Amino acid sequence: MKQPILIVGGGPAGLAAAHALGRVGQPSVLVDKADRLGGAPILSGYAKLVPSGEWARDAIGGMVQRVVQDKLVEVHTGTTVKSFAGGPGAFTAELSDGATVRAGAAILATGFTHFDSLNKPEWGFGTFPDVVTTTQVEQMISSGKGVRCPSDGRKPQRVAILLCVGSRDRQIGREWCSKICCTVSANMAMEIREELPDCHVYIYYMDIRTFGLYETKYYWRSQEEFKVKYIKARIAEVTSDGHKLIVKGEDTLVKRPVTIPFDMVVHAIGMDPNVDNKTIAETFGVALEQHGYLGRGNTYGNMGETSRPGVFVAGAATGPETIDDSIGQGHAAAMQALGIVGPSRASA
Numbered sequence: 251m252k253q254p255i256l257i258v259g260g261g262p263a264g265l266a267a268a269h270a271l272g273r274v275g276q277p278s279v280l281v282d283k284a285d286r287l288g289g290a291p292i293l294s295g296y297a298k299l300v301p302s303g304e305w306a307r308d309a310i311g312g313m314v315q316r317v318v319q320d321k322l323v324e325v326h327t328g329t330t331v332k333s334f335a336g337g338p339g340a341f342t343a344e345l346s347d348g349a350t351v352r353a354g355a356a357i358l359a360t361g362f363t364h365f366d367s368l369n370k371p372e373w374g375f376g377t378f379p380d381v382v383t384t385t386q387v388e389q390m391i392s393s394g395k396g397v398r399c400p401s402d403g404r405k406p407q408r409v410a411i412l413l414c415v416g417s418r419d420r421q422i423g424r425e426w427c428s429k430i431c432c433t434v435s436a437n438m439a440m441e442i443r444e445e446l447p448d449c450h451v452y453i454y455y456m457d458i459r460t461f462g463l464y465e466t467k468y469y470w471r472s473q474e475e476f477k478v479k480y481i482k483a484r485i486a487e488v489t490s491d492g493h494k495l496i497v498k499g500e501d502t503l504v505k506r507p508v509t510i511p512f513d514m515v516v517h518a519i520g521m522d523p524n525v526d527n528k529t530i531a532e533t534f535g536v537a538l539e540q541h542g543y544l545g546r547g548n549t550y551g552n553m554g555e556t557s558r559p560g561v562f563v564a565g566a567a568t569g570p571e572t573i574d575d576s577i578g579q580g581h582a583a584a585m586q587a588l589g590i591v592g593p594s595r596a597s598a
């Protein structure tokens with residue numbers, strides 16, 4: 251019996267790693283602290299994903315099905331790793347469900363934590379019920395109920411989406427760009443306009459980072475085809491006049507104050523380091539990078555390495571990542587781990 255590879259985290263990155271290993275006949279043990287697999291897209295109820303336009307429950311749900319049906323993958327949900335000892339080719343992990351796993355290598359695919367908008371109180375979340383987050387709007391869309399104001403269930407006539415909430419914000423210790431929220435927000439704006447054609451949607455931004463090919467499909471299309479309005483602004487606060495939400499700030503293109511009333515304000519929340527990262531780093535003996543994500547040992551030569559030989563990392567555990575990049579990194583980490591437990595390299 252081949253030694254399995256331990257995979258921690260069953261989101262897109264961990265699922266990709268387990269599937270890749272299964273395809274080459276390599277057993278793995280997949281551990282996730284949540285009570286079901288799928289990671290953020292499933293646990294947070296995302297709607298249609300960018301850039302594929304597929305529903306998260308179909309796209310990522312399909313990845314979950316593929317893994318749970320694979321006899322080479324032993325799944326432990328509702329489980330964490332309590333201890334981890336040994337070296338490459340001979341690790342021992344104690345799981346919180348009482349199981350002991352002997353593994354040749356480990357892959358950490360433990361992902362990220364959504365930014366908690368309560369840490370940005372001046373923008374109204376937690377004070378006004380109609381100030382919501384992108385994940386809440388994703389859930390409204392994926393549940394089929396549609397985009398409605400939580401306070402009274404009415405259809406909003408004006409929606410503001412505020413970008414960079416919990417990202418690129420030194421004041422609250424979050425300097426990083428979360429990479430995907432501009433694109434997700436442009437897509438969400440188009441979905442709102444499609445469902446509610448009379449609703450005006452404004453996107454407040456510092457810079458637009460619909461990187462690569464997303465520029466045409468999301469940034470330009472949202473403006474030209476869906477008439478979404480973009481305002482380059484520095485936002486001061488979100489308040490209420492008792493009837494409407496009021497977004498106050500400065501239009502930084504014309505350098506004038508701008509105050510607009512809205513029915514709903516959406517925070518495009520960023521990707522924080524996983525709140526467990528300190529514990530994960532201690533348990534697995536791996537280093538964190540400066541912001542608190544799991545550190546990468548080597549970016550080019552051996553992608554997926556951590557500071558500890560035999561322990562690899564993939565996906566949003568390493569910093570904000572898209573789903574497709576997380577999947578790519580899951581495959582890369584699987585390949586690295588296989589290099590430890592798999593057939594030895596044929597002599598050249």
Ligand SMILES: Cc1cc2nc3c(=O)[nH]c(=O)nc-3n(C[C@H](O)[C@H](O)[C@H](O)COP(=O)(O)OP(=O)(O)OC[C@H]3O[C@@H](n4cnc5c(N)ncnc54)[C@H](O)[C@@H]3O)c2cc1C
Nearest residue numbers: 259261262263283289290299300361362565566571572573
């Ligand atoms: C609002 C929003 C919308 C987004 N929409 C898109 C989109 O449309 N397209 C796109 O490409 N990207 C999107 N993203 C980014 C996407 O969520 C990530 O790219 C993706 O989830 C990363 O996958 P992952 O497997 O690395 O991590 P995760 O999805 O975070 O999965 C990590 C898994 O590890 C588990 N875990 C965590 N800690 C532990 C632990 N200590 N022990 C055991 N298990 C643990 C978790 O339960 C989870 O199942 C969006 C992000 C946000 C914030």
Ligand code: SF4
Nearest residue numbers: 414417428429431432
């Ligand atoms: S992707 Fe856009 S919204 Fe997200 S942090 Fe970067 S610039 Fe801000």
